[in-house]
Amino acid sequence: MTSEPAYQALFLGAGPHMQCGVGHFTRLLQEAIEKLEPGSCASLTLTRSEASAADIWRAVGSAQNVVCNFPIVAWKRVIVRPLLALAIARLRRRRVVLIQHEWGGLHWLRRITYIPALLLADTIVMFSPLVRSELADDAVVGWIARKCVLAPLPPNIEAPAGIADSRLRERLAAAREEGRLVIGHFGSIYPGKQPNALLRIGAILKERGLKPLIVYVGSFIRGVDTVEESFYTRAAELDLIDDVVVSGYVASDHEVFGLFSEVHAFCYPLDEGLTARRSSILTCVQAGRPLIVTGPALTDEFDHHPRFRELIDRGAIVLVARGSEDEVYAARIASALKWPTIQARFDFDGWWQDVAQAVRAQLV
Structure with a gap:
């Protein structure tokens, strides 16, 4: 006689030692669903050396659903094992729930590696109508x-009760004391975020005598793109080499928000416009600094996300019309110096409860 699965959901992950946004999101989502129904979830760590086919077979058999935030870690490291787990889940008639954050912005080689997971999924959870439309417009899939x-x-990072000092924070504080305009940009640096577009805006501010210092709190994504090389080449062309700082990986949330405390305004000139999948935007908003970003491409982008819409409606996120010249962004940033810092309450747990309920509704 076949016994009933012990868990409602099995989450595929790469273990707590893997420091990446995808893995962190998976852990927080599992914890949020566990809060709704304690004891309902289990996890399976998949790395190059962990989880044999037999291990995967047993783990998949213990749950009714397999949840995979693909790729579970940086895309080149662990690809085969998650796909094997999804294939075994289909073979064992378990429901596969795939979480897919982006599509059109991915390099075409990455999209190829994602296609098997999309095919194996019963349900695909997305966070943006624009990304869903990009997938729908794909000629192949x-x-x-x-x-x-x-x-x-929800955002991956919650603003901590306190902040931590660092050499970079001291540098930013000193720059502010010198009358420099500190502009922030948070998150991984890759082509989809148009990091070079902010450089052009910085050049305009420099021409106007506002002495900008642009701080990118994050690091370049390693991949097939030459984003880091082109970034510094463009900074040199614009005479901004001494006006740009890239922090690299920042280990603690306290240190991240320590850096945020010295930022006058954040700016994201995005070619695709603001979408509901921009977790980095939601992290920055918690600092209470003005956040200036390109408006969404779709009018219904936030219809499914009332909390995100509320941030826009109350002015925590300032939208710049799509197609605006760089001068418009520069003017908004300059005016941000006159805006007060607003530390509104941010219901971090409530944001995560919302996504947990939405994903849980897809489980059998």
């Missing part, structure tokens, strides 16, 4: 978009 459901994305 566009039909898969009919599997998609939307969920509200």
